[in-house]
Amino acid sequence: MALLDKYAPVAEQYRQLELAGANPFNVTFDEVLSPTEALIAGRKTLLLGTNNYLGLTYDPAVVEAAVAATRAAGTGTTGSRIANGSYGGHKRLEAALAEFYGRRHGLVFSTGYQANLGIISALAGKGDHLLLDADSHASIYDGSRLGYAQVTRFRHNSPDDLANRLRRLADEPGDKVIIVEGIYSMLGDTAPLREFAAVKREYGAYLVVDEAHSLGVLGETGRGLAEREGVEADVDFIVGTFSKSLGGVGGFCVTDMEGADILRVVSRPYMFTASLPPGVIAATEAALHELRAQPELQARLNANALRLYRGLEALGFALGPEPSPVVSAIMPSPEAAFGFWAALLEAGLYTNVSLPPATPKGLALLRSSVSAAHTPAQIDRAVALFAEVGQALGLLAGAPGLAAAR
Amino acid sequence: MSDQANEIRETIFSTLRAALPQDRPLSDSTHIIEDLGLDSVAVMDFVMEIEDKLDITVPLDKIAEVVTLGDLIATVQRLKQAA
The missing domain is CATH 3.90.1150.10 (Aspartate Aminotransferase, domain 1)
Incomplete structure (x- = not known):
């Protein structure tokens, strides 16, 4: 064999x-x-199959930002932010994302896939519970396997089913972390986020929303489904990607949670990978500017x-x-x-x-x-x-x- | 074999029969993936039905350890007793 x-x-x-x-x-x-x-x-x-939602990949300002940053700071960072240092661009982009979402903290990851891996595996530890929508993206499933929490699926887009599963877990110790997506990438359907937020409040759980396919697509200012549904205050963590509406590559998380900076030294997919090159970082910041402008x-x-x-x-x-x-x-x-x-x-x-x-x-x-x-x-x-x-x-x-x- | 194990077996087998596109022989030694041709998501969907019928939670890491229907019956029985 x-x-x-x-x-x-x-x-x-x-x-x-x-x-x-x-x-x-x-x-x-x-x-x-x-x-x-x-x-x-x-x-x-x-x-008709590129996820290039805003078409910003050839935007002159975005391209120029990438070229200028590459000339100024080189083609790559050749290391991780923890071991080899951050560039100013990483910090600026994190601040820009936090400001865009009106949150205290922004973290940049090297891909959207790694953002889910890094956030999900770090938030829910041993003895905690992750509750995933059944139709979750592979990166959410993989993130749940990377950590040590118990993982439970609930029926796709069903707040009642989520509530039922939280009820079954009610007597178990540990934090409960719910993961849903803004727009699901296979059928394009959105989550009933207001109802999910109500269940989250009722059971004292935390809520993570992956807005990978909804950033720049939904909400008055393009922040995604949580903005459109008016429930941003109930969403503890927003995860997203630069590789769709922002036309680059990379991922991010924004949050108001006290002490969130500690994630930088406990999230393995954040720590043990090379950081994004200056050109990608500058292009993403420029694309975020264009999305808003x-x-x-x-x-x-x-x-x-x-x-x-x-x-x-x-x-x-x-x-x-x-x-x-x-x-x-x-x-x-x-x-x-x-x-x-x-x-x-x-x-x-x-x-x-x-x-x-x-x-x-x-x-x-x-x-x-x-x-x-x-x-x-x-x-x-x-x-x-x-x-x-x-x-x-x-x-x-x-x-x-x-x-x-x- | 306890009554509870028999009851769980009956619940699992009947749920599976309803989910499978064609009738297949089911026993404790049936391999869920190899013999039934279910993919990873289909297995998780099927276990979700079992969870609701028996009002238990089967964490995904427990599903990953299950190979045969007999394994699943034993896992569910342990969870049911712990509940």
Whole structure:
């Protein structure tokens, strides 16, 4: 038995996708042309699966900030902040994030994934309890495995189920920490945050909200779902990422909690990794500035999201429960998702395929994400291509395959 | 075999039968992942049903230790007694 034989079934699936010449898990953009277009296999392709919500990756001020910081401070920090020191940029970005959220503390992590790993594993220790929404992102599950707390799942978006599980744990000692997301990345649905906040208060638990997909997308000033729902005071920790609306890479946490700076020396994913390079830090700070200075980006993003959602809905696709910049069409099977994805790419439209166990309820998803940088004409073209391919594959409304998936 | 173990076994087997797309033979030695073809999330979803039916909490690290249905029955029985 060879070391990698345990992966034989998934390796075979992967090989079949490679043989078919259309593997959604192995795509190369030969040249990226803009936030909405790239060359893939020599073809100019419309990008509808990048999470580049505000389209800031080519913003001149953001690009210039990255270039200037790289020239001034070099390409990398070559070490961790604990062992090798912080740069001024790290501190400035943390202060900018804290100020944006109106919180006392800001912590920057090297990726969004590590922000969840670092915060979740550090907040809940031995004898404490983590309560995770069942549809949580892999980084939340992995963060819960990195720490020593007992981990309990509750039914997705169900405050009643959360309350029931907290009731069962009521007599157990230890702190209770609840983790939910602003927008869930697979179906684009939002959490019932006001109700969750009420349950949190009732049981004296702590609440962490991951706003990775909702920063810059929801709330009057773009702070996310907690802002939109008016429950920021109930949210003890907000976690997020720089790699979506802010167009870079990295993660963060903001909080008002007394003594939160201690997390810097107890959170292993914060301590034992290289800090973000000056160019990334400066670009992120500039992008945060643009997010605040250009509220029209959020308005354009949500108009585009609604346009795509309504367009695909009118074609008869089964979609996530509410319009959001993540628009996922539910496919009858993984094979249908692969076929649909490959045909769209062939026609010049790039989307994503998401499969179980990364998706809820065993769903096979053809996932799109919208950008403020898309023109309405680009959204309309995407809808037209969905119609064309859906027709050709017999996957439009009324087709037996799609009906079976509902 | 105690009545409680039998009761727990019956609850687990009937919940599983309702969750599986096709009928499969179930016994204490059935491997949950290999024999039933469930992925990690499907196993957690199935355990969630058991938690509600028996009003217990099965922490995720306990689920990770479970290989067979017999293991699950034993784990649930311990948790039920501790509750």
